[in-house]
Amino acid sequence: xxxxxxxxxxxxxxxxxxxxxxxxxxxxxxxxxxxxxxxxxxxxxxxxxxxxxxxxxxxxxxxxxxxxxxxxxxxxxxxxxxxxxxxxxxxxxxxxxxxxxxxxxxxxxxxxxxxxxxxxxxxxxxxxxxxxxxxxxxxxxxxxxxxxxxxxxxxxxxxxxxxxxxxxxxxxxxxxxxxxxxxxxxxxxxxxxxxxxxxxxxxxxxxxxxxxxxxxxxxxxxxxxxxxxxxxxxxxxxxx
Amino acid sequence: xxxxxxxxxxxxxxxxxxxxxxxxxxxxxxxxxxxxxxxxxxxxxxxxxxxxxxxxxxxxxxxxxxxxxxxxxxxxxxxxxxxxxxxxxxxxxxxxxxxxxxxxxxxxxxxxxxxxxxxxxxxxxxxxxxxxxxxxxxxxxxxxxxxxxxxxxxxxxxxxxxxxxxxxxxxxxxxxxxxxxxxxxxxxxxxxxxxxxxxxxxxxxxxxxxxxxxxxxxxxxxxxxxxxxxxxxxxxxxxxxx
Amino acid sequence: xxxxxxxxxxxxxxxxxxxxxxxxxxxxxxxxxxxxxxxxxxxxxxxxxxxxxxxxxxxxxxxxxxxxxxxxxxxxxxxxxxxxxxxxxxxxxxxxxxxxxxxxxxxxxxxxxxxxxxxxxxxxxxxxxxxxxxxxxxxxxxxxxxxxxxxxxxxxxxxxxxxxxxxxxxxxxxxxxxxxxxxxxxxxxxxxxxxxxxxxxxxxxxxxxxxxxxxxxxxxxxxxxxxxxxxxxxxxxxxxxxxxxxxxxxxxxxxxxxxx
Numbered sequence: 001x002x003x004x005x006x007x008x009x010x011x012x013x014x015x016x017x018x019x020x021x022x023x024x025x026x027x028x029x030x031x032x033x034x035x036x037x038x039x040x041x042x043x044x045x046x047x048x049x050x051x052x053x054x055x056x057x058x059x060x061x062x063x064x065x066x067x068x069x070x071x072x073x074x075x076x077x078x079x080x081x082x083x084x085x086x087x088x089x090x091x092x093x094x095x096x097x098x099x100x101x102x103x104x105x106x107x108x109x110x111x112x113x114x115x116x117x118x119x120x121x122x123x124x125x126x127x128x129x130x131x132x133x134x135x136x137x138x139x140x141x142x143x144x145x146x147x148x149x150x151x152x153x154x155x156x157x158x159x160x161x162x163x164x165x166x167x168x169x170x171x172x173x174x175x176x177x178x179x180x181x182x183x184x185x186x187x188x189x190x191x192x193x194x195x196x197x198x199x200x201x202x203x204x205x206x207x208x209x210x211x212x213x214x215x216x217x218x219x220x221x222x223x224x225x226x227x228x229x230x231x232x233x234x235x236x237x238x239x240x
Numbered sequence: 241x242x243x244x245x246x247x248x249x250x251x252x253x254x255x256x257x258x259x260x261x262x263x264x265x266x267x268x269x270x271x272x273x274x275x276x277x278x279x280x281x282x283x284x285x286x287x288x289x290x291x292x293x294x295x296x297x298x299x300x301x302x303x304x305x306x307x308x309x310x311x312x313x314x315x316x317x318x319x320x321x322x323x324x325x326x327x328x329x330x331x332x333x334x335x336x337x338x339x340x341x342x343x344x345x346x347x348x349x350x351x352x353x354x355x356x357x358x359x360x361x362x363x364x365x366x367x368x369x370x371x372x373x374x375x376x377x378x379x380x381x382x383x384x385x386x387x388x389x390x391x392x393x394x395x396x397x398x399x400x401x402x403x404x405x406x407x408x409x410x411x412x413x414x415x416x417x418x419x420x421x422x423x424x425x426x427x428x429x430x431x432x433x434x435x436x437x438x439x440x441x442x443x444x445x446x447x448x449x450x451x452x453x454x455x456x457x458x459x460x461x462x463x464x465x466x467x468x469x470x471x472x473x474x475x476x477x478x479x480x481x482x
Numbered sequence: 483x484x485x486x487x488x489x490x491x492x493x494x495x496x497x498x499x500x501x502x503x504x505x506x507x508x509x510x511x512x513x514x515x516x517x518x519x520x521x522x523x524x525x526x527x528x529x530x531x532x533x534x535x536x537x538x539x540x541x542x543x544x545x546x547x548x549x550x551x552x553x554x555x556x557x558x559x560x561x562x563x564x565x566x567x568x569x570x571x572x573x574x575x576x577x578x579x580x581x582x583x584x585x586x587x588x589x590x591x592x593x594x595x596x597x598x599x600x601x602x603x604x605x606x607x608x609x610x611x612x613x614x615x616x617x618x619x620x621x622x623x624x625x626x627x628x629x630x631x632x633x634x635x636x637x638x639x640x641x642x643x644x645x646x647x648x649x650x651x652x653x654x655x656x657x658x659x660x661x662x663x664x665x666x667x668x669x670x671x672x673x674x675x676x677x678x679x680x681x682x683x684x685x686x687x688x689x690x691x692x693x694x695x696x697x698x699x700x701x702x703x704x705x706x707x708x709x710x711x712x713x714x715x716x717x718x719x720x721x722x723x724x725x726x727x728x729x730x731x732x733x734x735x736x737x738x739x740x741x742x
Binding site for chain 3: 012013014016017020078079082083086181182183185190192193195196197199201
């Protein structure tokens, strides 16, 4: 009973604080996803290109970002990028005053960079798995390169890469918890604040675990549907 | 940056040792638990399957940081009960809490990896073994497990790297791994370079490990004589089959 | 138009999109605090900042006739964020020490400072000399004077540094720590709570200015002398007109300026 009181909404419970934290968590993840995905596509394109210099740059990027702890990346962005930003701004206009990289922006930048590094590998893998015959067939029909990309390549890259990207999306949601360490009032930090006031760590950390779990499970269900949809029109192994 | 690295070299080396412990011990313990659980996970009996699926889903569906806080701070809420059970000495130490949380987490991931490996063993080979009159134990020892481990090998390597990286959250519960020493040094110097030094250390460890794992994999697959075998640091779960 | 100025403009646009540019009006002052250090600054059950520091800050702003905005920041990064301009003043019960003065300027003290050891009753510790505490596990909040003090003076003890004071208290109460070093006032306050009943003060007050500093002050950026002077004047005024005492008595039995 006591536990339920702690978690209820309103004056006496921490329910609304936890929900507001969840909202920050979701916003953080949903903002990072499109940025990370777009960047991932870009990096994958470079990985597939013939330009050696650009290619090794892209390889260095994906290797580094995937080899570093996400927590460390976050600290480097939060402390380092803030510093860089101020230096750049002071170079533009010395009287500009103070500028900060908010924890939210730092979180979005760090999470997008990590997501991009992983997703670039997934997208490249999917790209390489494409049936070359189809592309040749399309070219034979006089498709422009852009049309080939849009009509033949993209839908199939999407289909092949979707399970991998789905896993990355789940990881992204979980990685948002790290941002609590740099003072963003996300779900994890709200739980920490509640623990400070109530001295009930197990209750609150279990609750946030269950909340994260629920979010991840919901997205897994959605992803399952999306995968089915992306694979429509594809013959299954058994065949009909 | 070099003078900073030298100044903190002792501490960073100690941190490196803790980081290695926090990576290898959970991964090895989890490897012991994961195999039998993965075998059980494939049994059709729902009563056997369901708890394992629930365990795997929970630990893969929640952040490692939250799991760590649940074990570390959460156990404090039950100190009296744990003391009565004679278990408090274990939960008292941050490092044991971290090892426990990481082991549970890694077990969940490795169950999925091994399940995928077991699933992918060539049916023909199993049939051949049966035809030779192998007992189930011999069949596992000679055919299923070697093949399952060979198939799962790259994914297991990824799991080690993910544990190495994910383990950095241990610094949040006062453990002085590489990350812990780095954060402490930063709070004393406010010098951003200390983070870059830590980044180089982590990259060094991951690179060395990837090279080591690739060599091992080459040995393992020597008889297959495939032209190209590569370990790719893939995203957690990418290689696992859902 | 040169290339360079175009580049500058473009970068400026990009950077403005990235960062929340904060060029604020003169009449608004941003106060940075931690929010995890009861009863000085903490979140109440409505998720609002409250506590002695908060009340003092609001009284100072009223005295100066300016709007104030509170910004919460983790202790670890509380000085870097001030220097970065996330806020203009740190009002978070921070000790004035020589080392911190290398980076920021402090106002006159608004509390006196001293540290104490607090031990678990079951540990039965009476002697707090480094030799007596060898092998013991001592906790403190990280990036604090007590953390520096422990690391410098107690090399043979296991020192654990936590992100928040709450976390230190929790682990001392749990028996994960044998004792902790903390600021006297919050320690005395905490010992009166149910959680703190596990523990007791041990040893003499620690007043070594190398670690304890010269009282508790508000920190501003080094070049911000004007703001420092305004804060000093406002502080003197609220001490003079009794507002300080009124806030003091809301939270504490002792006077924080005299520790009496």
